[in-house]
Amino acid sequence: MNAFKNEIFLNDAMNKHGDEVYRLALCRLQNKTDAEDVYQEVFLKLFSTKTEFKDDEHLKAWLLRVTINKCCDLRRCAWFKNKTLLENEIVSEMPDEYIDLWQSISVLSKDLRTVIWLHYVEGYKTEEISQILKCNPSTIRTKLYRARKKLRKDLEVMKDETCYQFK
Numbered sequence: 001m002n003a004f005k006n007e008i009f010l011n012d013a014m015n016k017h018g019d020e021v022y023r024l025a026l027c028r029l030q031n032k033t034d035a036e037d038v039y040q041e042v043f044l045k046l047f048s049t050k051t052e053f054k055d056d057e058h059l060k061a062w063l064l065r066v067t068i069n070k071c072c073d074l075r076r077c078a079w080f081k082n083k084t085l086l087e088n089e090i091v092s093e094m095p096d097e098y099i100d101l102w103q104s105i106s107v108l109s110k111d112l113r114t115v116i117w118l119h120y121v122e123g124y125k126t127e128e129i130s131q132i133l134k135c136n137p138s139t140i141r142t143k144l145y146r147a148r149k150k151l152r153k154d155l156e157v158m159k160d161e162t163c164y165q166f167k
Helices: 003-029 032-048 056-076 096-106 110-121 126-133 137-166
Strands: none
Touching: 003 032, 003 056, 003 110, 032 056, 056 110, 056 126, 096 110, 096 137, 110 126, 110 137, 126 137
């Protein structure tokens, strides 16, 4: 592929899937700046890859897998381990009616958060998520079950606290 075609392909991929890559990175890292760094790294990797994509879904799955890998790489570096998050940035970008839900999601482990994100926000089925995350579909279903159970419990507690405040 020549440089001109490569640039067109990259721009098209960024326009179609850039938001998904950024949102997944933000979901996993919970920091805008780190999510932006991962976004850049993912598309730089796409620019240099020799992978032939069968279709747009194959490209999207590849981008999400690379995003997860880059997030893991960032979390492993010494700088990230010593950094403190000043605020929960994913919640600050959500509409008001979803704040309680996203606050509950943000305290889930990154594995549960990722599965919830891919299933409910990106619309992937459990079998597709298992391919992206390279694990068994039953593992994904178990993670979804655990995440839903925890979210249900957390949201019920929030609801009870809110009701108590207004009584």
